[in-house]
Amino acid sequence: MNGLSRRDVLRLGAYAAAGATGLGSLTACGAVPPKPDPNAPQKRGGVLSHGATGGGLKDTLDPHSPVTNPDIARCRNLYEPLLAWDEDYKIQPALAKAVTPNKDATVWTVELRDDVVFHNGKTMTADDVLSTLARVADPKAPTSGGVELSGILDLKNARARGPYVVELPLSSPYAVLDQLLAEYTVGIIPADFDVANPVGTGAFKYDTFQPGLQSSFLRHDDYWGDPAWVDELLIFDFADDSAKVNALLAGQVQSVDNLPSYLVDSISDQGSSALISETGAWVPFTMRVDVAPFKDNRVRQALRLIADRQQMIDQALNGYGFLGNDLYSPFDPAYAKDLPQREQDLDKAKSLLKQAGQSDLQVELVTSTAVGAGGVESANLFVDHAREAGVDVRLTKADPNTFYGERYLSWPFAQDFWNTRNYIPQVAVCAQKGATYNETHFDDPDFNDLIATARQETDEAKRNQLLQDAQEIEYDTGGYIIWGFKRQVDGYSNLVQGFVPHRYMPCTSFEFRRVSFV
Amino acid sequence: MTDAATVKPMGAGPRVRSAPAAWTLWLARRLGLAVLTLWLTSVLVFLATTALGDPVKAILGKSAETSPARAEQIRAQLNLDDSIFERYAHWLGGLLTGDLGTSVANQQPVSELLGDRVINSGVLVLIAAVVMIPIAFGVALICANARGRRTDQAIQLVLLTLAGLPEFVIGILLVAVFSTTLLHILPAVTISAGGESPWQNPASMILPVATLVLAVAPYIIRIVRSTLLEVLDSDYVELARLKGVPERVVLRKHALLNAIVPGIQVIALQLAWLAGGVVIVEYLFSYPGVGASLVDSVRNSDIPMVQALAMIIAAVYVVVNLVADVLSILFTPRARTAIGS
Numbered sequence: 001m002n003g004l005s006r007r008d009v010l011r012l013g014a015y016a017a018a019g020a021t022g023l024g025s026l027t028a029c030g031a032v033p034p035k036p037d038p039n040a041p042q043k044r045g046g047v048l049s050h051g052a053t054g055g056g057l058k059d060t061l062d063p064h065s066p067v068t069n070p071d072i073a074r075c076r077n078l079y080e081p082l083l084a085w086d087e088d089y090k091i092q093p094a095l096a097k098a099v100t101p102n103k104d105a106t107v108w109t110v111e112l113r114d115d116v117v118f119h120n121g122k123t124m125t126a127d128d129v130l131s132t133l134a135r136v137a138d139p140k141a142p143t144s145g146g147v148e149l150s151g152i153l154d155l156k157n158a159r160a161r162g163p164y165v166v167e168l169p170l171s172s173p174y175a176v177l178d179q180l181l182a183e184y185t186v187g188i189i190p191a192d193f194d195v196a197n198p199v200g201t202g203a204f205k206y207d208t209f210q211p212g213l214q215s216s217f218l219r220h221d222d223y224w225g226d227p228a229w230v231d232e233l234l235i236f237d238f239a240d241d242s243a244k245v246n247a248l249l250a251g252q253v254q255s256v257d258n259l260p261s262y263l264v265d266s267i268s269d270q271g272s273s274a275l276i277s278e279t280g281a282w283v284p285f286t287m288r289v290d291v292a293p294f295k296d297n298r299v300r301q302a303l304r305l306i307a308d309r310q311q312m313i314d315q316a317l318n319g320y321g322f323l324g325n326d327l328y329s330p331f332d333p334a335y336a337k338d339l340p341q342r343e344q345d346l347d348k349a350k351s352l353l354k355q356a357g358q359s360d361l362q363v364e365l366v367t368s369t370a371v372g373a374g375g376v377e378s379a380n381l382f383v384d385h386a387r388e389a390g391v392d393v394r395l396t397k398a399d400p401n402t403f404y405g406e407r408y409l410s411w412p413f414a415q416d417f418w419n420t421r422n423y424i425p426q427v428a429v430c431a432q433k434g435a436t437y438n439e440t441h442f443d444d445p446d447f448n449d450l451i452a453t454a455r456q457e458t459d460e461a462k463r464n465q466l467l468q469d470a471q472e473i474e475y476d477t478g479g480y481i482i483w484g485f486k487r488q489v490d491g492y493s494n495l496v497q498g499f500v501p502h503r504y505m506p507c508t509s510f511e512f513r514r515v516s517f518v
Numbered sequence: 519m520t521d522a523a524t525v526k527p528m529g530a531g532p533r534v535r536s537a538p539a540a541w542t543l544w545l546a547r548r549l550g551l552a553v554l555t556l557w558l559t560s561v562l563v564f565l566a567t568t569a570l571g572d573p574v575k576a577i578l579g580k581s582a583e584t585s586p587a588r589a590e591q592i593r594a595q596l597n598l599d600d601s602i603f604e605r606y607a608h609w610l611g612g613l614l615t616g617d618l619g620t621s622v623a624n625q626q627p628v629s630e631l632l633g634d635r636v637i638n639s640g641v642l643v644l645i646a647a648v649v650m651i652p653i654a655f656g657v658a659l660i661c662a663n664a665r666g667r668r669t670d671q672a673i674q675l676v677l678l679t680l681a682g683l684p685e686f687v688i689g690i691l692l693v694a695v696f697s698t699t700l701l702h703i704l705p706a707v708t709i710s711a712g713g714e715s716p717w718q719n720p721a722s723m724i725l726p727v728a729t730l731v732l733a734v735a736p737y738i739i740r741i742v743r744s745t746l747l748e749v750l751d752s753d754y755v756e757l758a759r760l761k762g763v764p765e766r767v768v769l770r771k772h773a774l775l776n777a778i779v780p781g782i783q784v785i786a787l788q789l790a791w792l793a794g795g796v797v798i799v800e801y802l803f804s805y806p807g808v809g810a811s812l813v814d815s816v817r818n819s820d821i822p823m824v825q826a827l828a829m830i831i832a833a834v835y836v837v838v839n840l841v842a843d844v845l846s847i848l849f850t851p852r853a854r855t856a857i858g859s
Contacts (some may be wrong), residue, residue, distance in 0.1 A: 056818065057814055057815065059819055060625075214711070236709045239804070242690060242802060246706035249699070249706065250693075250704075251702065270698065272580075
């Protein structure tokens with residue numbers, strides 16, 4: 001193995017410190033590596049170590065049912081979907097050169113690259129794609145990435161038209177199938193896949209795996225795209241934030257995801273940099289539109305006007321966020337950005353509550369640490385804001401098991417968390433009739449019709465108009481208070497280069513093939 | 519727990535047993551008590567882990583609704599359709615035959631998942647004990663020797679400060695000084711490539727061991743020191759001094775021997791505490807031990823894992839205390855003769 005190994009990097013820190021002490025200084029301040037020159041050419045070799053947040057005995061290498069954060073990082077490097085989300089959250093070709101619908105979006109044609117080689121040396125063909133989709137979208141037991149696909153794909157009639165072309169008929173028209181096929185949970189695997197020997201097409205191939213501890217991967221030399229710069233990739237699980245950051249600062253790992261945002265400034269003094277990306281992740285308040293007092297839209301409107309959104313971003317997210325307008329999917333081309341930004345208006349909120357006969361409103365808000373960073377903090381702020389409007393909000397902090405236990409999806413007023421998704425796939429899981437996680441119990445016939453029509457509309461301009469009309473309904477009568485979207489904060493060592501902000505996933509979407517040592 | 523103290527000379531006992539028989543009887547009684555303690559613990563652990571609502575909901579959380587097949591599998595795996603007595607009998611039978619069950623989170627045998635971690639934690643605690651015991655006795659001797667003088671006062675101040683600091687603060691300070699902020703000479707965490715055990719990279723063990731030693735030693739030093747002082751003030755030491763025995767010999771030969779028993783007791787308590795209490799140190803250094811997996815398993819509601827870990831930690835408590843009691847008796851001439859006569 002040539003280039004810089006993990007041990008060398010450790011030693012680098014060690015002799016830097018030794019050098020500093022040798023000169024009679026106690027500190028190693030002068031020894032921290034400076035930020036690399038962004039124009040310096042990347043070079044080959046070395047072992048890249050990544051510190052992943054969380055993980056545990058639930059860890060798995062299953063490409064289609066990742067459970068923990070380290071699972072996602074592994075998945076992104078072992079397996080690849082047909083299409084890929086780029087830095088701007090736009091769809092790009094990947095294993096497929098093109099994925100195109102027919103005129104009424106009832107049959108989609110997938111044109112595969114002919115130069116994609118699995119880790120075991122086999123060339124990827126249409127059969128592999130068909131068997132992957134059969135596993136992901138099994139109507140009886142769809143995997144986590146296949147719940148939506150299983151409702152649309154007509155797998156019985158799907159077929160290969162030649163070795164590199166797949167024809168996918170749908171059971172109902174769906175104009176944005178490409179968005180579902182770009183998800184990392186639909187990684188293509190060979191027909192004879194066995195999770196004990198995980199084979200994919202990713203830039204790294206499997207070497208070792210210990211649930212809750214670590215995994216290692218080697219560069220896939222026959223990769224169809226730009227191959228990885230480093231020879232080996234290690235992913236370590238970290239249950240504790242300070243251990244994770246200490247490992248970064250001590251040079252034992254070169255990148256960490258989900259850096260606590262209060263550390264952004266201090267790590268930059270110690271040879272590391274923060275990587276800050278926009279995301280479409282949101283931590284909404286959820287009001288059930290079918291039970292009192294939220295049944296009355298004036299109450300929902302009032303509570304939406306009570307939230308001081310900017311303060312929530314500044315305090316609950318330490319400033320790492322941007323304003324929300326009670327709508328989701330901010331990166332969708334159809335995002336209704338022209339609707340007026342809702343701001344705190346306590347007088348209007350009070351008068352709406354008075355009209356609704358709820359001047360002395362008392363409600364219980366259920367939260368939990370399980371909704372992630374910014375959740376409990378924003379709930380506390382909301383209690384304060386509500387008090388100013390004369391609304392008594394009682395905060396209940398449920399432990400994660402209770403929160404996502406039997407009463408999940410039936411709390412009248414609670415919180416939840418969602419990651420970046422475009423509008424139609426997001427609606428399918430949270431807002432339309434029959435959606436699995438419809439926390440607000442939103443069920444508006446006009447809204448459902450608009451979505452159903454838009455799903456079939458292949459003309460993008462027409463489809464976007466339909467979706468904007470649907471968003472206007474949610475903006476006026478929905479049950480969510482969406483005060484902001486999170487920015488993703490990760491950290492990486494100045495000894496490596498190649499990390500760039502990415503909207504899809506942390507750490508440049510975990511695309512470690514793009515990273516090299518300086 | 520401190521049986522040694524309760525064993526009193528049996529004054530006018532009518533029956534006289536032979537020494538080996540008496541020892542066997544004493545050990546048997548003590549082992550019996552240990553087994554009883556463990557059995558009661560097993561009942562408590564079982565009740566505590568089964569009385570907490572529907573485990574299937576707890577385990578599956580957000581996805582309980584969408585995966586009925588998985589729910590059914592967990593019901594079967596935990597024998598949830600049996601009565602609570604059947605489940606307990608089944609579990610206890612497994613424990614006795616070394617079958618700890620199957621992890622719900624991972625679908626692998628609990629014993630397989632825990633084997634390495636039990637060893638890792640054991641090695642960590644063992645090294646900490648080996649480092650700590652001579653240091654503790656040595657420092658206590660220095661303090662007792664310099665009683666009331668500046669050295670003693672300075673050491674007492676440091677010990678009180680350390681005793682007041684939670685171990686994670688000690689650990690964070692050590693990491694900042696030796697790994698991240700001030701110097702870069704030691705690894706900050708015990709991660710290692712290829713799944714090697716942490717002690718195969720000895721440098722990475724230094725800070726976890728140092729943290730445990732600094733967190734636990736102050737208690738032991740203070741107890742040993744006060745026992746030493748007590749002995750130094752006693753009549754027989756005074757007599758020894760009058761006879762002209764040098765102070766240093768008095769301290770080593772008379773005082774130290776007498777301080778060993780209270781020392782053993784407090785070391786046992788601290789070691790037993792470490793068995794369950796290393797969790798913070800394991801978290802801070804990403805050390806692959808039982809403490810961290812107990813937290814992980816509780817979070818996953820992985821009932822078989824939680825049950826097994828609770829029983830392992832309870833067994834360590836019982837065994838450490840048993841060993842401490844035996845050692846205490848061996849080191850206490852009065853108690854030794856009481857049993858033997």
